[in-house]
Every structure is written in C-alpha cells, then in structure tokens.
Amino acid sequence: MIALFILLAAAQRDPRVEALVQRIDASRMQATVKRLTEFGTRHTLSGTQGPGRGIVPARDWLREQFDAAARGSRLKPFEDRFVYQPDGKRVNVATEIVNVGVVLPGTDPRRAKQALMMTGHYDSMPSDIMDPKTDAPGAIDDASGTAMALELANAFRDEQPPISVYFVAVAGEEQGLLGSAHLAQRLKSEGIDVVAMTSVDIAGNSEGQDGVRDGTTARLFSEGALENETEPQRKLRLAVGNENDSPAREWARYIQRVGELYVTGLRLRVMLRRDRIARGSDHMSFAKEGFAAVRLSEARENYRGQHQTPRTENGVRYGDELWRFDANYAGRMCRALAAAFASLSAAPSAPQEVTLAGAVSPDAKLRWKLPDDPRIAAVVLYRRPADSVTWQEPLALGKVAEVVLPSVTTDDWFFAVATSDAAGNESIPQPPTAVGR
Ligand SMILES: [Zn+2]
Secondary structure, eight states, X not given: OOXXXXXXXXXXXXXXXXXXXXXXXXXHHHHHHHHHHTTSBOOTTOOOOBTTBSHHHHHHHHHHHHHHHHTTSSOEEEEEEEEEOOOXXXXXXXXXXXXXXXXXXXSOGGGTTEEEEEEEEOOOOOSSTTOSSSOBOOIIIIIHHHHHHHHHHHHTTTOOOSSEEEEEEEOOSTTTSHHHHHHHHHHHHTTOEEEEEEEEXXXXXXXXXXXXXXXXXXXXXEOSSOTTOOHHHHHXXXXXXXXXXXXXXXXXXXXXXXXXXXXXXXXXXXXXXXXXXXXXXXXXXXXXXXXXXXXXXESXXXXXGSSOOSEEETTXXXXXXXXXXXXXXXXXXXXXXXXXXXXXXXXXXXXXXXXXXXXXXXXXXXXXXXXXXXTOOEEEEEEEETTXXXXXXXXXXXXXXXXXXXXXXXXXXXXXXXXXXXXXXXXXXXXXXXXXX
C-alpha cells in the first residue's frame, strides 16, 4: 500500500464544458415552452383535438425541432413508439405513445453500450386525469423539462463524448410513467448500460404557493436504498450503512458539485428521498430497471399551477400557464445539468471493485481496479464525515489503485473514488462495494 500524499484536488473547469454551458439559451427555452402551451392540451389520450390541438400535433412539432437540431450535426433522431393497451387505471383506450428525441452516439467502441439519459415529459393534464379535451397548457409540468431536452440537444450537437447521450421528450408520464417505463425497459433489453439518468420535471416556477420567491435553488431527488436491492446489497448496506450512497445518490451529488462549479447563482440541494412525498416522475422508471436515476426540480412549487384546469376562483388563478415560467431560472438549472452531462460524458470509465479496509484499525485503506481506459489521467478520492450529505476535500491521487489514510477512522467517514481525465472531467465517484482487510 502506498502512503497518502495529500493534495486537495482543485476544482478545475474544462473550457470545453464552459463553452457548452454558455450555449444554453433561456430565451429559446421561453419560446419552446410558449409554443408547447399553444397546443391547448398535450394529454396523452388527446390525439388530435383539432388543427394544432392535442398531443399528436405537439409531438409532430417536437419531432421537427429535434430533427432540426440533428441536421448537419452528430446527433441522430431517436424515437421509441408503442401502443399501450387500456389498463383499467389511467388509460381507457388503446393509445399510441411516442417518446421523441435524439441520441449523440459515443465515440469509444469499448464503451459502445454505455449511455447517459435526460428526459422531460411533454404530456400534460387538466384537473381530471381522464379528460383529454380540456385545456392543459402544462407550462411548468412539464414543458419546462421538455424545453431543456431540446436545449441540451442543441448544445451537444457537435460534441464527441466517448459514451452516448440521449435527450428525450417522453409521454404518458401523467398516466403512470408509461413512456419512460417503456423506454427504460427497451434500453435494458438492448443491453444499454444507462450510467446516469435525469428526469427534469416541474423546473421553472420560481414563486412558491406561500409567495416566497426562489430562483436560485433547485432540488435533486434520488433513491437511497435500491428499489430492487439484492441480498448481497442488503447485507453490505447493513454492514456499512451505505443507504445514502446508492448510484443515484452519487449521481445527484455529481450534478450538485459540477453544476455549482460551472453555474453561478444556483444552489443545488441533494435531497435524501426518492421524490417529493408520495409523488413521482420518470426517473423512477429507470431506477426500477436498476439505473442511477435522479429528478431535478424547482425549489418551491405552486400546487395551484399543477394538474389544474386554468381558471380563476375567488381571485386566485389556477392552471399551469406560461406566465408562471421563469426562463432565467430554468436556464440556470439547464446550464447546471448541461455541465454535469458534458463532464460525465467526457469522463473516463469509473473505478471498479472499490474495497474498503481498515475497520477496527486507526487507518482507512481503500483499493480499487482501474479499467483499461487511456483517458484516465488521475484518481480522485472523496470523503465526507458520516453525519454529512455531500462529499468534501477531494484528494488528487495520481493514477493509483490504492490508498492509505493514516489516522482516519473508517467508522466516522464515507469514501468514494473517481477517475479523472486530463481536463478534470470525473467519473461518478464509486463508494466501496466490498469490505476487506
Ligand atoms: Zn410532471
């Protein structure tokens, strides 16, 4: 074992990522959200309700926008289309559901099956979930996330990351996460390893129902304990208490760290729950398939704007209309996400088989395997006190596969290791998956 040489890893910005972040255009997002509200309703069962009204014209328009982003670029149009049969719940007629977007193909053939995924859902709903006719502008829920998918596609159009990146507008969210469930299952059946996924859902309203304005904070929701935990995973969790170190939680911390590194005026909160209480979004479809999936959402919701038919009652306005959308706030969230996707898609393969040793001893010892990836320039060790949420004091280690931390009690700290390329783009930090000696 080598001894530790302490070198605090300086937060390094990659000029390529900085340039990409600057391509995010809040005014174009505003125009996208406005256009999406003009389809009247985008209810999943609405089909075509009249000229330019309904989810079919809306998805045709989205297809054109994604195709325009792809034209003359490295992006390839992506579509996931299926017919969903009535389920006795929120779908009462056979319905074609279409997820539309683009994929940026990865350039490293050894990592051809690895991908990142970002989704927003373009379907909407009025007060009655089974009503496909009434106005449902869905500006915040979730034209905001849909606009980000389109904006990110445009920003990434000429990038050449080693792994693939999908930007997809999904449907059927309000009817039960139907589009994302199909998409996640499809990718899994195709053997695609979705290294990290983010659902952006309800991300553009900056005034809470309590009247408090906050356009500088956003929330990242992620599962702690795994939805489909295996018996060995359960045993490890009970042995080391890693319920706050799921792959999804590490991805949430990653977005927080990288987002705040590249974007000023935005604080990202790593929330220690899967979603808001008893609510959900498309990240849950990906978590169910075993992928690291998080939800990015605004800081302060206004429930009068969500799942409400537009109307005024006793002087109070209900409905998810365009006036609620704060494009500059949404733009900051989109930039943070762009930074995280740009950095992770460029990063080397992550360390494997991280083992923690040193229990019942004064020193912490970690070892791991470095994958065969010429992009690896260094390893970064993260740690945090066992009573805190986010990683602290990253240590730059050089290209090594083990470390000893003298006088660091394993019981009082959590650890993870990441690989980094020469420009400072890091893999998601990997916590120990084994306890050794
Ligand atoms: Zn939603």
